[in-house]
Amino acid sequence: MGKSRVYVHSAAALGPTGDMRRTERVSLAADPPPLELKELVKQVVGVPLRQASHFVELAAIASQLCLKRLGVPAPEDTAVYVGTGLAEVRKTHALFQQVMPPGPGMASPFDFINAANNMAAFYVAKLGNFRARNLTVSQEEFSFEWALQLAWEDLRAGDYRQALAGGVDENSQPRAQHLRRMALRDDQVIGEGAGFLFLSVEPERARAEILGVRHLDAQTIGIELPRQLADWRQDREPVTLLPGFRLSADEIKHLIHTSPDIDVQPYLQHCGCFHTATAFGLAAALDDPAGTSGLVVHVNRNRAGQWMIVGIRSLTG
Amino acid sequence: MPVVRLRGLGLVSAYGPGVDRAAAGMIAGRTAITPLTLFTVPFQDGIQVNQLDHTPYPPGEAGALALLGTAVREALTEAGLTTEDLRDTALVVGTSGFLFAAEAEYRHRQAQQDHPPARPALRAPGYLTQEFAAQMGMQGPVMTLSTACSSSANALLVAGGFLRRGDARRALVIGVEGLSAVTLNGFQSLMLLDPEGCRPFDAERRGMQLGEAAAAVLLEAEPDPIAYGDVLLGGANLCDIHHVTSASPDGSAMRAVMEMALADADVDPDQVTLIKAHGTGSPDNDMAEAAAMRALWGESLPPFTAIKRYLGHTLGACGAVELAALLGCLRAGAIPPASGCQRPDPELRIAPLRASHPAQPGVVMFNYFGFGGNYASFLIRHG
Incomplete structure (x- = not known):
């Protein structure tokens, strides 16, 4: 049997200034200021995500925006593939501070739950009501590329008819540590954001x-x-x-x-x-x-x- | 479509290095529960763990890489290969991350000075995977999957996909997890650690027992069906969106992933000869898992076992670790019982094996259910 062709039906990118459309994008000359996403979550997702981390919020907004732009409800058997280089880096840092000396020595349960690297993929699936394959790839620079490749291959093979493939990463402080962690030069702008593509084997209405x-x-x-x-x-x-x-x-x-x-x-x-x-x-x-x-x-x-x-x-x- | 054969297994567990050593301990009914000496936690005396002998491994990232190397060399030896043969091999690692290595490095530096050292720049989960690939001269695809406790089970499924599609001829799957103060504290804060250790499907079970281990599984694509050896027949991954940390209580999502795995492997439920349950010993998880098995098999449920009391719950590594350890036991001719289950919970209406049984060639289902509702199930034809 021949392999299916795979199409993009909708796309959404969320940038580090909360930009969601081309007209809202700004050119960054330096690291963007810290981004508060609670209002944007309510606006796009429709409900507050009280226990969700900043990292999860980035993924939730971009994935929901992508689904809204689809124009029709996505089926329950939509597979989810999320790439992330650093995943919950802020929560992991917070836990490290809490637990390792000279910290108080006990972990916050909410921080601990949120520090699981697949939390974003879980929320993407939960908000979309998707009961299907759900993978989180974390391979530094190629995290999203591999997530997209896995989605593309699964759709081509006929394992699924549609999938949501995305990438998400948050920035963190102190800057010098974040630069080192990512092997960036000091003159490079540290960003954050998310991007999602809704993929389908259906050619109609494909973008x-x-x-x-x-x-x-x-x-x-x-x-x-x-x-x-x-x-x-x-x-x-x-x-x-x-x-x-x-x-x-x-x-x-x-x-x-x-x-x-x-x-x-x-x-x-x-x-x-x-x-x-x-x-x-x-x-x-x-x-x-x-x-x-x-x-x-x-x-x-x-x-x-x-x-x-x-x-x-x-x-x- | 090519057959995906398991050419080599490697394991470093609390039993020591070697699949055979772990298998011998498990078959003898010895758990590898050890004192926690790596670091201190406020509840030190109230937990059971399975800790590695760290003597051969330097602290930090170098030690983590050496640990992976030990497991991989064993798998290569069994396959009759050398590191040269890994050049175009795909590397797929399943782990919840390498926080344990950062912690170890921090503790090591702290021990050498009077004041707390600077916080380490916590690395990306894929950082050490890439370092290991470079160390081994691997030029093929390199990938890390982080899906909580199903991470290395999913890594096996993804690697199997690479081979079936012809993207690689060979794939090396690694599951790795180290004991971490953050992780122990986190599970303790959620009240998910059983002070008596893991007691899967037992009436008195109260939670998990954490462990550390590294396992390597070398897969190879065979163009034609083969009559012997261990073969990955297929499997599935599914998200249970019921709750971040707890399973659908009726076990419906767990049942669904098992059914999907059976379909992918083209295996009927009555062909399954043994089930390796996830069996964390947490009340809700075991309840849902039992419900799923009851619903799928009814009165025809094949024998099932759970092995986390032997090895500890190795979280992201448990997919590969429990595969290597159980196959080691089966190759040695025995199915280990579900250690820690003294009095099966009558509410579950099913009970795991409580005595060692002779192993026969057959089809074994391996199940893994993680945080974030991430479930994986796969089938191995053993023989």
């Missing part, structure tokens, strides 16, 4: 099609990446490149030197750097009906020099 998620070896990236782009690109359709936060200016220049007609969209200026910024970048590129057209390609590499690329064809714009 985009997932063409593939590929893991590439550092040794072959120079050959494999142009080959993959040529394979995905139809005729002379426009190509938008979304460069991930690990790529240097030289690496981006090198990526496009063979195809000068590629349009580079530096989405990180709106969300800052976080492990799952890819989810924000892709969702932001697809969440506007008049937005990006043609082939959208996200490229990033990890600390170890491995690369992952995501190819999506926008069917709007």
Whole structure:
């Protein structure tokens, strides 16, 4: 039996200033100020999430926004795949302070429950009433890419007909520790946010099609990446490149030197750097009906020099 | 579609390094309950744990990596492979995170100075996975799954998917968890630790007993069906959205994931010869799990066991740890009983094995139910 094609039916990106639409996005010159999400939760989710952490709130808002933009109720058997690099880093820090000397030595039960790395995926499923596969991938820079790859493969294989795939990460203080944890330079903006895509095997009303998620070896990236782009690109359709936060200016220049007609969209200026910024970048590129057209390609590499690329064809714009 | 064969197992548990050592202890009816000496907690005398012998492992991240290396080398030896053979192997790790390594490093630094050291920059859960892959020269896909107590069970399912799709020829699944002061305090604050240790499905059960371990499972795709050896037949993962920390009381979600696993493995319920229950010993969890098994099998329930009193509840690692330990027992010819279950709870209306039984080739179901309603079930054909 042939594999199904997988489409994107809705997308939502939540940025570090509470921005949910293209018109609300701002260019960040420095780390964004702390973001309070309680009101936004009530506005988007409809009910307060009293015991939820900031991390869970980010995921809840973006996933619910994505589902609202779908326009129809999502079925109960919608699988959920969440990528997160650092997961509940604030709650984990809080627990460390509480338990380790010279702290008082006892853990807050709420902080402990919230510190489980799969809490965001649980709330995404609970708010969506989804009783299906539910996975949380935590692999630093590629957390969202792997979550999307697993969702894409499960839909292609026919295990599920629809899925919600997203990425979410929160920032934390002190800044120096967060920079070290993420191996960022001091001049890089620390961001946070979430992005979700509703995927389906139904072509009707689709906004985009997932063409593939590929893991590439550092040794072959120079050959494999142009080959993959040529394979995905139809005729002379426009190509938008979304460069991930690990790529240097030289690496981006090198990526496009063979195809000068590629349009580079530096989405990180709106969300800052976080492990799952890819989810924000892709969702932001697809969440506007008049937005990006043609082939959208996200490229990033990890600390170890491995690369992952995501190819999506926008069917709007 | 290729068959997913278990080529090698490795285990470091409170019994010491080695699958065989753990299996021998379990078959002999010895639990590996140890005193907690790694660190102190305010309720030190009121808990039971299964602690590793840390002598061979330096504190912190280096020790965690060495621990993984020990488990992986055992799996490679059984498979007749070397680290060179791992170059294009997929690595899928299941863990709730490496907080235990950060704690150990902090304690180590604290012991060397008069004042509290600076807080460590807590790493991403996938950080040490990537470090381990680099150390072993692994260039294939690298992934960490963090779905609470079902983490490494889900890692096994994801790795099986890689092999079935042809994304990799070989996959290494690791489950790892260390004892952590934060985790012990957290479960104590939720009143989920039983001072008497884990007593699965027992009338007096009061909660869990935490442990630490690392296990490695080396999977390989075989193009044709094979007549012998241990094979991953299939499995499933499902979210029970009833509550963050407690299961649907009627066991419906647990039953659903078992049914999905059976369907994926193309196995009828009456073909299952043994069930490895999650069996945490917590009142609600065991109640829901018993309800699920009763509903699915009725009077035809196959024998089932629960092994967390032997090894401790190793949280994100228990998927791989309990797979390796139980298969070790089965290979040695015996099914270990559900240690800690002295008087089965009559309300559950089912009872686990309370004496060792001879093992036969057959189909074993492994069940795991975690926080955040994350459930996983898979089937292994053993023989």
